Amino acid sequence: MESEPAGEAGVARVSVLLPYPLLGAFDYARPETLALEPGDIVLVPLNRRAEVGVVWDAPVGLPPDLAAPPSRPVADAKLKPVAALLDIPRMPESLRRFVDWVAGYTLSPPGLVLAMALRTNASAPIPPTTGWVRSGSNSTTARLTPARQRVQQALVDGLPRNTAELARMAAVGTGVVRSMAEAGLLMEVVIETPSAFRRPDPDHQDPVLSPDQERTAEKLRNLVHARRFQAALLDGVTGSGKTETYLEAVAACLAEGRQALVLLPEIALSAQWLQRFVRRFGVEPAVWHSDLGSKRRRITWRAVAGGEAQVVVGARSALFLPFPDLGLVIVDEEHETAFKQEDGVTYHARDMAVVRARLSAAPVVLVSATPSLETLANVESGRYEHLSLAVRHGGASLPTVETIDLRDHPPERGRFLSPAMIEAALDAMRRGEQAMLFLNRRGYAPLTLCRTCGHRIQCPNCTAWLVEHRARRQLACHHCGHTEAVPTHCPSCNAENSLTPIGPGVERITEEARETFPDARILVMASDTLPGPNAATEAVRKIADREVDLIIGTQIVAKGWHFPGLTLVGVVDADLGLAGGDLRAAERTVQLLHQVAGRAGRAEAPGRVLLQTYNPTHPVMQALIANDFATFMQKEAAQRRPGNWPPYGRLAALIVSADTAEAADAAAQALGRTAPRGEGLQVLGPAPAPLAILRGRHRRRLLLRTRREIAVQPILRSWLHGLQLARSVQVDVDIDPVSFL
The missing domain is CATH 1.10.10 (Arc Repressor Mutant, subunit A)
Structure with a gap:
């Protein structure tokens, strides 16, 4: 509906949603000179400023549980007119409904979600490119030097x-x-500028697929050709060719003339993926992530909105691009926690990708060698189709996995590599093969301790130890970003040269490796050393060209790399991540270590994986040794079902933060006193958050747990309605929390 008259004056009004944390759309008067439709991007007055907004229509098909209460209409006399219709492509209906759905599900202001979709700087008009030609002037006054x-x-x-x-x-x-x-x-x-993105050619190169891959690819093609929503899990052992297989679904989508979106957990690590795409389709796809420059962002946003960018590979924010005809969504490494947005609007891109596909009448394919328990539960219930690749491509065998019991084979004093690990790495390098040492901890050491008084150096803004980064000569907090120079005296007792690093980080393992393997060519792969796609591309080239003997890395090395010359993977601390009360600690650890192990032996030479551990009988270690991920996840599911823990129940976290501990406690206790009660739901807390102070603010948590069939959004709206808080207090809601810090 273009507009609707209201009141005796017959003023035509339109609703405009603005990209701010406001409760809903505002009504404006539509000038007779403007023909406006839902999705039009307009300029409107707001508080003496001109703001960009979107003409909004009422949500269609939004579940009642997610709908916010309607606002009262504004009198005609108070309406301000829309200032202008901007020359920007209209926001598609599927994206408008997606904004409504995300806002309702996450209990976020719709305008805050719109800000992610509108990207004002990206959607701004692109000035035309101009140039010069001879004017044909016969002026005699202009001197021709x-x-x-x-x-x-x-x-x-x-x-x-x-x-x-x-x-x-x-x-x-x-x-x-x-x-x-x-x-x-x-x-x-x-100057007429050429298209920024060339059309990928689905027939550029015929893929060489195994019979198993071809059968799976045909099923994916059929999902695309059906032009309707269907969710599917594509799993398979590491190295089974999942990427090459799902690229056939992308080819089918291109043949249908529709657009495809591929989400990767960390776009900075997409170097090898992009190479595979170019080999298959002859051109690069459009890329979308937070590090794009403003000009490239505008060009890409416009190209997506105009259908010119047919394939987009991006981070989670690419979900909010204005695809006019989205025909396929791929979520690669769907188990990755990097898909969870923790700041601002808290959403899980894997789950929202399913919603975006449904609203676009398109299939969504979730891809992983170690699927999340949430996705496996959806397969079990029949909501998702299950496709699987059981063997490695090209006849490569899976690596053997062994544990090194650090109680029986301890490292030398002050060292962290067991003699058995050192000998295995030397053997691999002597054969001309590559080895990898994995430790999921950045920096040099996670803790700095005074040997004289026992003082531990803590972040002044958070309840977290400062991590030493020796290469930068800094102590850093990995939660708030605080940094300071490494002191020469203990801040507590003033003892000189008494501070000592405790525990290893990847920098410390690198230092030990340089001393242990003096002739090895070492490459470190961590977010500190690979700051972007270009650095990752160069690292991949060096490894592929055998300019590297030993790779040392954090979790970055677990994300889908293909290193044919790598035959040994050594995990320095396989127990890391199992401590603490995190609901998903065991699941995450087995996923991470399984993915790391999968980097070994992906070509002709067999692979070997060594896990340094103090607990070789732990179920995680036994699952890795037996290569039995499925049985481990079945046992994990059996532990969660009785207590209605996800994915067999629903969770929502309320995080109370304030400038003082007293204010945080008072607000959390007030929430606790009014907590909802009823069959099938329970409120845990309030209690101090594991990070009780973050960025200088004191934090308390409450956790709402319900049975699976109970929607938490109406319960939370009722609970929080009319809550009176001090100005310094903030309550953040996290539906389906992943982190419990």
């Missing part, structure tokens, strides 16, 4: 050129070009 003559000669073919290119061709300064324009010798024209 030799320099000006060279400029005219450069334009003799009649093709327009921009100032910089023209100056370079004529070997003159840019001032000469501008002076000729002022003299009327040159005329400015708009």
Whole structure:
């Protein structure tokens, strides 16, 4: 509906949603000169400023549990008129419904979700590219110096050129070009720019698929051709060719003339994925992530909105791009916690990808060698189709997994690599093969301790120890970003040179490796050393070209890399991650270590994985040794079902934060006193959060747990309605929490 009259004056009004944390859309008067439709991007007045917003329509198909109560209409006389309709592609209906759905599910203001979809800086108009041609002027007053003559000669073919290119061709300064324009010798024209994204060719290269891969690929193609929503899990052992298989679904989507979206957990690590895409389709896809420059962001946003960018590979924020005809969604490494957005609007991109696909009448394929228990539960219930690749591509065998019991084979004093690990790495490198040491901990040491008084250096803003980064000569907090120089004296007892690092980080393992393997060419793969896609691409090249003997890395190395020369993977601390009360600790650890182990032996040479552990009988270690991920997850599911823990129940966290501990306690206790009660639901807390202080704010947590069939959103709305809080207190809601810090 374009507009609707209201009141005796018959004012035509439209609702406009603004990208701010407001409760809903605002009503504006529609000028007679503007024909507005839902999705139009407009300029409207707000608090004496002009703001960009979107003409909004009432949610359609939004479940009642997710719908917010309607607001009261504004009188006609108080309506302000829409200022302008912007020359920006209309926001598709499927994206508008997605914004409504995410806002309702996460209990976030719709405008805050819109901010992720509108991306004002990305959706801003792109100024036209201009250049110069000869004006044809016969002016006799303009003197034609030799320099000006060279400029005219450069334009003799009649093709327009921009100032910089023209100056370079004529070997003159840019001032000469501008002076000729002022003299009327040159005329400015708009240069038609070529398409920013070439069309991927689904027939560019016929893939070489195994019979198992071809059968699976055909099922994926059929899902795309059906042009309706269907969710599917594609799992398979590491190295089974899941990427090559699902790229056939992308090819089918291209053949249908629709757009495809591929989500990766960390786009900075997409180097090998992009190479595979180019081999298959002949061109690169559009890429979307937070590190894009503003100009490239605008170009990509426009290309997606116009259907010009047919395939987008991106981080979780790519879900909010304005696809006019989305025909396929792929979520690669769907088990990764990096898909959870923790700040602002808290959402899980894996789950929201399923919603986006449903609203676009498109299939969604979740891909992983170690699927999350949530996805496996959906397969078990019949909501998701299950496709599987059981063997490694090209006849490669799975690596053997062994434990090194650190009680029986301890490292030397002050060291962290067991003699058995050292000998295995030396054997691999002697054979001309590559080895990897894995430790999921950045920095040099996780704790700095005073040997004199026992003081531990803690972040001044958080209840967390500062991590030493020796290469930067800093102590850093990995939660709030605080950094400080490593002190020469203990801050507590003032003892000189008494501070000592406790425990290993990846930098410390690198230091030990350089001493232990002096002739090895070592490459460190961590977020500190691979700050972006270019650095990752260069690292991959060095490994592939055998310029590296030993790779040392954090969890970055677990994310889908294919290193044919790598035959040994050594996990320095396999027990890391199992401590603490995290609901998903065992699941995450087995996923991470299974993925790391999968980097070994992906070509002809067999692979070997060594796990340094103090608890070799732990179920995680036994599952890895037996390569029996399925049985481990079945046991994990059996432990969660009785208590209605996810995915067999629902969780929502309320995080209370305040400037003082007293204010946080008072607000949390007030919430506790009014906590909902009823059959099938329970409120745990309030209690201090594991990170009781974060960025200087004191934090308390309450946890709402319900049976699976009970929607938590109406319960939370009722619970929080009318809550009176001090100005310094904030309550954040996290539906389906992943982190419990």
